[in-house]
Amino acid sequence: MQTAATPPAAGYADREPTKPPDWHQLVVWDVFFNALTTGLFLVAAVGELALPEVFGPVAVWAYPAAFVLLLVDLSLLVLDLGDPLRFHHMLRVFKLSSPMSLGTWCLTAYSLPLTLLVAIDIGTVVGLVPGDSDAVWWVRRVLLIAGLPVAFGSAAYKGVLFSTSAQPGWRDSRWLGGYHTSSAVVFGCAELLVLSVLTGHDRAAALLRPALGLLLVLGLIPLGLLLGELRPELTRRYTRDDLFRGVALSVGGGVLIPLLALAAVGTNPFAVVLTAVLVLTGGWVIRHLIVMLPHQAPLVR
Amino acid sequence: MTSREAQVVSTPQSADPPRPRGRLAEVVARLTYPFRRGAAPAKQPATGFYTDTTVCIGCKACEVACKQWNQLPADGFNWSGNSYDNTGELSASSLRHVKFIEQFADVLPPPPSPNGRMSLDVLPAEPPPANRWLMMSDVCKHCAAAPCQQACPTGAILYNEFANVYIQRDICNGCAYCVAACPFGVITRSHFDGHTHKCTLCYDRQKDGLVPACAKACPTASIQFGPVEELRERARQRVEELHSRAVPGAYLYGDSPTETYTELNSFYLLVDRPATYGLPEAPFNPWIHMTGDYVRAVLSGLGAMGGLLAVFLVMGQ
Numbered sequence: 001m002q003t004a005a006t007p008p009a010a011g012y013a014d015r016e017p018t019k020p021p022d023w024h025q026l027v028v029w030d031v032f033f034n035a036l037t038t039g040l041f042l043v044a045a046v047g048e049l050a051l052p053e054v055f056g057p058v059a060v061w062a063y064p065a066a067f068v069l070l071l072v073d074l075s076l077l078v079l080d081l082g083d084p085l086r087f088h089h090m091l092r093v094f095k096l097s098s099p100m101s102l103g104t105w106c107l108t109a110y111s112l113p114l115t116l117l118v119a120i121d122i123g124t125v126v127g128l129v130p131g132d133s134d135a136v137w138w139v140r141r142v143l144l145i146a147g148l149p150v151a152f153g154s155a156a157y158k159g160v161l162f163s164t165s166a167q168p169g170w171r172d173s174r175w176l177g178g179y180h181t182s183s184a185v186v187f188g189c190a191e192l193l194v195l196s197v198l199t200g201h202d203r204a205a206a207l208l209r210p211a212l213g214l215l216l217v218l219g220l221i222p223l224g225l226l227l228g229e230l231r232p233e234l235t236r237r238y239t240r241d242d243l244f245r246g247v248a249l250s251v252g253g254g255v256l257i258p259l260l261a262l263a264a265v266g267t268n269p270f271a272v273v274l275t276a277v278l279v280l281t282g283g284w285v286i287r288h289l290i291v292m293l294p295h296q297a298p299l300v301r
Numbered sequence: 302m303t304s305r306e307a308q309v310v311s312t313p314q315s316a317d318p319p320r321p322r323g324r325l326a327e328v329v330a331r332l333t334y335p336f337r338r339g340a341a342p343a344k345q346p347a348t349g350f351y352t353d354t355t356v357c358i359g360c361k362a363c364e365v366a367c368k369q370w371n372q373l374p375a376d377g378f379n380w381s382g383n384s385y386d387n388t389g390e391l392s393a394s395s396l397r398h399v400k401f402i403e404q405f406a407d408v409l410p411p412p413p414s415p416n417g418r419m420s421l422d423v424l425p426a427e428p429p430p431a432n433r434w435l436m437m438s439d440v441c442k443h444c445a446a447a448p449c450q451q452a453c454p455t456g457a458i459l460y461n462e463f464a465n466v467y468i469q470r471d472i473c474n475g476c477a478y479c480v481a482a483c484p485f486g487v488i489t490r491s492h493f494d495g496h497t498h499k500c501t502l503c504y505d506r507q508k509d510g511l512v513p514a515c516a517k518a519c520p521t522a523s524i525q526f527g528p529v530e531e532l533r534e535r536a537r538q539r540v541e542e543l544h545s546r547a548v549p550g551a552y553l554y555g556d557s558p559t560e561t562y563t564e565l566n567s568f569y570l571l572v573d574r575p576a577t578y579g580l581p582e583a584p585f586n587p588w589i590h591m592t593g594d595y596v597r598a599v600l601s602g603l604g605a606m607g608g609l610l611a612v613f614l615v616m617g618q
Binding site for chain 1: 331332335336390400402403404435448451452453454455456457472473474475476477478480481482483484485486487488489490491494495496497573574576577578579580581585587588590591593594595597598599600601602604605606608609610612613614616617
C-alpha cells in the first residue's frame with residue numbers, strides 16, 4: 001500500500017463562514033435612490049439658504065422631486081423586508097449601535113420637513129398659501145435648517161450600514177460611507193443642474209456647473225480609497241472584464257467624461273441631461289458592484 | 302422520582318391573549334402591539350453550551366431533537382456530496398447542524414512491479430498520516446456582545462434573562478441586517494415567514510427548568526449545557542486531560558475574549574484549525590469600526606458640502 005500526500009484539512013475550510021443576506025437589486029436601487037433624494041435636498045437647501053434669489057426658484061422644483069424620490073426609496077426599503085407589513089417595528093426602538101435604526105429615524109425625520117416644504121410650495125402654486133409673506137419665508141427657512149442635518153444623516157448612515165457588517169468586501173470598506181455621502185452631494189448637484197437648465201434658471205445653472213466639476217474631482221478621493229480597500233475582494237470575485245467595465249462606467253463614464261462635457265458643451269440642455277445621466281449611471285454601477293459583492297462566488301483560478 | 306419533563310406537562314399553561322374583534326381593532330392592535338412592553342424577568346446566571354467535538358459521533362440526534370422540539374420542517378433527503386452532511390448549513394429550519402470532516406489520505410494502488418507480479422512490500426516507507434473523522438454540532442454562538450443584537454433595528458434581538466441571544470419572532474420584520482452582521486453565518490431569513498431564525502437555546506424549556514432539547518438528546522455528552530462559568534472550567538479541565546492523553550492539538554474556541562471579539566456563550570473544543578470546521582479563524586466584531594466609519598462619512602459629506610458652498614459664495618456674489 002502506498003499513501004499520497006498528507007491528508008487535506010479541507011472540511012469546510014473552502015467556505016466563507018458568513019452568509020450573505022437576501023439583499024439584491026432592490027437594495028442596489030434603494031441605496032441609489034437614497035443618494036438621489038438626500039443629495040437633491042441637501043444641494044437645493046444649501047443653495048436656497050446661501051443664495052435664495054438664485055436658487056429659490058429652482059428649489060421649488062427640487063423639493064417635490066426629492067419628495068417623489070424619497071417615496072420611491074422608502075417603498076424599496078419596505079418591499080425589501082421579509083415581512084413588509086411590520087415596517088413600523090423599526091420605530092419601536094432607537095439604537096445608536098444600529099446604523100439601520102439611526103437611518104430609519106433620520107429618514108423619518110427628513111420626511112417631515114420635506115413633506116411640509118412640498119405642501120407649502122404646492123399651496124403657494126394653487127393660491128392657498130401666501131408665498132410672499134414673511135411668515136411663510138421664515139417657516140421655509142426653519143424647515144430647511146431642520147431638514148439639513150437629518151437629510152445629511154439619512155445619506156451618511158447608508159454606507160456605514162454596509163461597512164459595519166461581517167460580509168466579505170463590505171467589512172473592509174472603511175470609506176464606503178464616505179463615498180456614498182459625497183456621491184449623494186454629487187448626485188444632488190447633477191439633478192439640480194438638470195432642473196435649472198430645463199426650467200431656464202441660467203444663473204443657478206452657471207453656478208452648478210463648476211460646482212459639479214469640483215465635486216466630481218473631490219469625489220475621486222473617497223472613491224479611490226474605497227476601491228483600494230475593496231480591490232482584493234473585487235479581484236477575487238469579479239472577472240477582469242467585469243472589473244474593467246465597472247471602472248470604465250463608474251470612473252470613465254461617471255467622472256471623466258462628465259468633467260470634459262461640463263467644460264466643453266456649456267448649458268446645452270441635451271448635453272447637461274446626458275452628463276447627469278452619466279454621473280448617475282457611474283454611481284449606480286459602483287453601488288451595484290458593492291452591494292452584490294458577497295453574492296458573487298469567488299472565482300476559480 | 303418524576304422527571305422534570307413530566308412535572309412540566311402537568312403544570313397549567315398560559316393562555317393566548319384574546320384576539321381583537323373587528324377590522325379596525327385588528328389594524329390598531331397590529332400597529333400598537335410592537336410598542337407594548339412587558340416587565341423584564343429577573344436575571345439568572347448566564348447559561349450556554351460547551352461542545353466537545355472530540356466525543357461527537359455524528360449521530361445527528363441533536364438535529365432531530367431540535368427539529369422535533371421547535372416543530373421545524375425537514376430539509377428533504379438531499380445528497381450534498383459532503384460526507385454524511387445532508388443539511389449543509391445552519392438555516393431557518395435547521396437550528397443545529399452537524400458537520401462532517403473526513404481527513405483521509407488518498408490510498409493509491411501499489412505500483413506495478415517490473416515483472417508484472419504484485420509486490421509483497423505493502424508497508425509504506427513512512428507511517429501514514431493520522432486519518433480521522435472530525436464531527437461538530439454547530440449552533441448559534443450566543444456571543445457575549447453579539448453583532449446581530451447590535452444590528453437589529455427593531456429590538457427583536459435581545460439578551461434574555463439567561464444572557465442568551467434571543468429573537469422575538471413577533472417583532473422581527475425580516476430586514477436581514479442581523480444576517481449580514483453575524484460573522485459565523487448563523488442567522489437565516491426564512492423564505493416561509495420572512496423572519497430571521499436561529500437557536501433560541503430552548504428558552505421555553507429553560508424557563509421551565511429543562512435542559513435544551515439538543516443537549517438532552519446528545520448520547521455522548523458532546524453537547525453540554527449549564528451555567529457558562531461552570532462549563533468553561535469543565536472545558537479547560539478536558540483540554541488538559543486531552544493534552545495528557547497525547548492530543549496536543551486540543552484547544553478551546555471562543556471560551557475567552559480576543560482583541561476583536563468577545564467570548565462566546567456557546568463555545569467549542571476543537572482539534573484542528575477553526576476554518577476546517579467552517580469557523581472564522583479570528584472573528585471580528587464589525588462594530589469596532591463603526592465610529593471611524595461614521596467620521597469618514599460625515600467628513601466626506603461635509604467636505605463636499607463645503608466645496609459646494611464655496612463655489613456658490615465665491616462665484617455667486
